[in-house]
Amino acid sequence: MNFNKHALKENLTGYLFIAPQLILFLVFLVYPIIEGIRLSLYRINYTNEVFVGFENYQKLFLNPVFVKSTINTVVFVIFIVALTVIFALFVSAAVFDKNAKYVSFIRGSYYIPVMVSMVVMSMVWSFLLNPANGLIPYIAKQMEMSSINFLGNPKTVLPVIIFVTFATNVGQAIILYIASMIGVPKDLFEAAEVDGASRTTIIFKILIPMVKPTTIYIIIMNIIAVLKIFVVIQLLTGGGPNNASTTLMYFLYNNAFKFNQLGIASAVGVIMFLITLVLSIPQLRAMFKKD
Amino acid sequence: MFKKRFLATALSGVLALSALAGCSDKESSKPAGGSKDKKTVELSLMLTPQWKGVMDATEQGADYDSFFKYAADKFSKQYKDYDVKVKVEVVASEQRDELLNVKLNGGTPPDIFFENTFAMGDYAHRGALVPLNDIVDDAAKKDIDQNYWDTVTFGKDIYFYPFSHMPGTFAYNADMLKAAGLEKYIGGENEIKTWTLEEYETILNSLKKDLPKDKYPNAYPMGLYALNNQADTWNLAYLRMFGNQFFDKKGNIVLDDAKGVKAAEWLKKTYDAGLTNPGAESVSSNDVLAMFKNQKIAIAFTNSVLFNNTKAEMEQGKAPKFDIRLANIPSESGDPLTFTYVSGAAVFNTQDETRIKVSKDFVKFFSTDPELVKASKNGVPVRTSVANEFKSQNPLFAAYDKNAQYLFNFTGSVPGYSQLRQVLFPELQALYTGQKSPEQAIKDYQKNGNQVIKDAKENSVIK
Numbered sequence: 001m002n003f004n005k006h007a008l009k010e011n012l013t014g015y016l017f018i019a020p021q022l023i024l025f026l027v028f029l030v031y032p033i034i035e036g037i038r039l040s041l042y043r044i045n046y047t048n049e050v051f052v053g054f055e056n057y058q059k060l061f062l063n064p065v066f067v068k069s070t071i072n073t074v075v076f077v078i079f080i081v082a083l084t085v086i087f088a089l090f091v092s093a094a095v096f097d098k099n100a101k102y103v104s105f106i107r108g109s110y111y112i113p114v115m116v117s118m119v120v121m122s123m124v125w126s127f128l129l130n131p132a133n134g135l136i137p138y139i140a141k142q143m144e145m146s147s148i149n150f151l152g153n154p155k156t157v158l159p160v161i162i163f164v165t166f167a168t169n170v171g172q173a174i175i176l177y178i179a180s181m182i183g184v185p186k187d188l189f190e191a192a193e194v195d196g197a198s199r200t201t202i203i204f205k206i207l208i209p210m211v212k213p214t215t216i217y218i219i220i221m222n223i224i225a226v227l228k229i230f231v232v233i234q235l236l237t238g239g240g241p242n243n244a245s246t247t248l249m250y251f252l253y254n255n256a257f258k259f260n261q262l263g264i265a266s267a268v269g270v271i272m273f274l275i276t277l278v279l280s281i282p283q284l285r286a287m288f289k290k291d
Numbered sequence: 292m293f294k295k296r297f298l299a300t301a302l303s304g305v306l307a308l309s310a311l312a313g314c315s316d317k318e319s320s321k322p323a324g325g326s327k328d329k330k331t332v333e334l335s336l337m338l339t340p341q342w343k344g345v346m347d348a349t350e351q352g353a354d355y356d357s358f359f360k361y362a363a364d365k366f367s368k369q370y371k372d373y374d375v376k377v378k379v380e381v382v383a384s385e386q387r388d389e390l391l392n393v394k395l396n397g398g399t400p401p402d403i404f405f406e407n408t409f410a411m412g413d414y415a416h417r418g419a420l421v422p423l424n425d426i427v428d429d430a431a432k433k434d435i436d437q438n439y440w441d442t443v444t445f446g447k448d449i450y451f452y453p454f455s456h457m458p459g460t461f462a463y464n465a466d467m468l469k470a471a472g473l474e475k476y477i478g479g480e481n482e483i484k485t486w487t488l489e490e491y492e493t494i495l496n497s498l499k500k501d502l503p504k505d506k507y508p509n510a511y512p513m514g515l516y517a518l519n520n521q522a523d524t525w526n527l528a529y530l531r532m533f534g535n536q537f538f539d540k541k542g543n544i545v546l547d548d549a550k551g552v553k554a555a556e557w558l559k560k561t562y563d564a565g566l567t568n569p570g571a572e573s574v575s576s577n578d579v580l581a582m583f584k585n586q587k588i589a590i591a592f593t594n595s596v597l598f599n600n601t602k603a604e605m606e607q608g609k610a611p612k613f614d615i616r617l618a619n620i621p622s623e624s625g626d627p628l629t630f631t632y633v634s635g636a637a638v639f640n641t642q643d644e645t646r647i648k649v650s651k652d653f654v655k656f657f658s659t660d661p662e663l664v665k666a667s668k669n670g671v672p673v674r675t676s677v678a679n680e681f682k683s684q685n686p687l688f689a690a691y692d693k694n695a696q697y698l699f700n701f702t703g704s705v706p707g708y709s710q711l712r713q714v715l716f717p718e719l720q721a722l723y724t725g726q727k728s729p730e731q732a733i734k735d736y737q738k739n740g741n742q743v744i745k746d747a748k749e750n751s752v753i754k
Contacts, residue, residue, distance in 0.1 A: 045750050046395055047418040131570020132578045147569035238519050241572040242721035257389040259710045
């Protein structure tokens with residue numbers, strides 16, 4: 001006990017220095033998570049809260065819109081992450097060893113959409129695709145084609161959102177891959193060249209395995225980001241047509257802020273938190289391994 | 292060494308405290324701020340876009356908040372109990388519920404909200420509003436027709452102070468009708484033209500066929516939208532076109548019958564025939580309005596305020612000028628389908644007695660002040676005295692009055708109406724995209740809608 005007191009006194013300054021971050025972490029991250037879990041077990045009105053156990057979760061799994069949202073979210077995660085990794089690997093592998101100015105140009109070109117707000121990007125796409133007054137349907141009409149509505153067709157709305165999100169986010173992955181590839185020791189490439197390895201062999205046997213930690217990082221970060229996909233849905237499709245493009249985050253938002261079903265929304269939040277936690281485990285394990 | 296350590300400890304202590312500095316509570320009623328002994332009370336008033344200007348949209352610098360800023364200034368000059376400052380904020384209609392839900396759940400509701408009362412009824416059911424019975428006197432009850440008081444009464448209490456109302460109709464571009472050879476269907480400038488459903492179909496078909504493509508390129512006969520819940524009252528009206536009553540006496544949806552299905556079939560048929568703008572499932576009412584103003588649509592939805600604002604924009608050169616007139620939404624029976632939005636102020640239960648009292652006094656002030664109530668002419672006044680005063684200046688008031696006999700209560704006064712609105716447009720989207728047949732869309736809407744109403748009834752504080 002005495003030792004603990006002494007240790008506490010010794011380390012007081014250190015604790016106080018980390019206190020601001022710790023307080024912010026507890027108040028803005030830990031507390032909302034605990035409160036979210038608590039709320040998911042209640043039916044909440046403006047005037048009272050009634051404990052309902054797992055009723056909110058039961059309602060969720062019986063709700064076809066929630067099931068649709070989950071399926072859509074999984075589709076988005078698989079396609080956007082796969083496209084991002086494959087395309088970013090392709091571009092990075094093609095340019096990482098070229099002239100520095102050229103590499104900078106490529107990096108800059110792909111990174112510009114990342115810097116532009118997703119809201120602005122969605123609005124631009126909306127301007128292009130709006131069936132009433134959008135540019136693409138207008139051009140189609142001028143060319144005497146039948147009316148085009150990519151956002152109103154349940155078969156095309158998901159590919160459009162996948163493309164828009166992918167195009168906006170891929171720059172980040174390209175930056176990370178190029179940085180990672182530049183860091184791969186040159187002697188490995190030289191040795192491979194001496195052994196007569198082709199460019200394809202070098203990429204698949206040396207480059208891709210050497211940037212594996214970056215790939216894992218990009219996959220996990222993108223999965224987490226895509227799980228939370230919201231802005232593009234809100235601004236481009238509103239979840240439609242007939243909930244064809246609703247995602248978990250959009251479903252949560254609707255329940256929390258439009259329908260005022262805080263209990264249901266919290267239950268969705270808890271489910272999303274658990275999915276994210278499970279997906280983050282490989283990264284966490286990798287982090288602790290280093291230590 | 293000790294000094295250094297002390298300094299570091301003190302510094303880290305300050306850092307730790309600074310992290311909490313932003314968490315202090317906001318003071319609502321500040322003591323002795325402005326003049327002499329009077330306390331300052333700060334109120335927040337929110338409104339969705341209604342009319343521009345204090346009295347008229349043609350005023351210099353007219354905007355949606357002009358009236359309330361002027362009213363607040365006039366109120367605080369004559370108010371004896373407190374120094375009152377009113378922060379006026381205009382919020383987009385489609386963001387109203389999100390904003391209010393966040394504010395209510397965060398315990399910081401606005402003091403006053405001015406809006407069409409149909410969209411705010413749920414907040415009364417949720418116990419978020421305070422009754423206004425104590426600020427409604429006999430003079431007001433006499434001057435405002437009982438119909439309007441009924442609209443703003445939930446259970447036994449009045450929750451909104453009626454200010455004006457906005458009848459919903461069609462607006463049509465008479466120039467486009469003329470260009471398509473449809474002169475005989477054009478009503479008078481101060482008339483709300485009533486077409487039979489058959490005539491309306493003829494108009495739509497002729498517009499599609501005969502509208503000169505060189506003068507009106509890429510134009511469509513009718514505006515149709517289902518992206519979200521905005522302006523869905525017109526969609527609700529279309530669903531009544533063949534005589535369906537929509538709600539039964541218990542407040543349940545009864546759309547799923549032959550008449551309701553026929554209405555959905557009519558919508559689908561009209562859409563598929565290219566008599567409306569394409570992509571209705573992804574088009575919002577705002578898009579339709581913009582297209583109408585740009586003469587890309589001949590017949591679109593409107594209400595009295597939108598109609599006046601559009602005319603004012605034309606006068607100010609902000610929109611292309613054309614001959615804009617009003618028509619009723621037709622029905623199979625020949626009687627027009629008409630509804631109205633009563634707009635007025637509600638006071639939120641902020642748990643602060645002082646703010647609630649001052650808010651009520653302010654609401655009473657701008658809802659009864661002889662000068663300020665004249666602004667209700669921008670819509671249609673709920674006060675008989677104001678309507679009579681402006682009858683000669685606005686001949687449409689008489690036309691709206693004539694229409695009043697056909698009014699239907701589109702909300703059915705059911706609890707959960709806001710959420711009910713959220714289940715309609717996905718079904719319309721499914722209808723327009725062909726994902727569901729008219730029968731299935733109507734059936735699913737009734738099922739989901741009645742579930743919403745049932746849940747909301749269970750949770751309502753008003754029994």
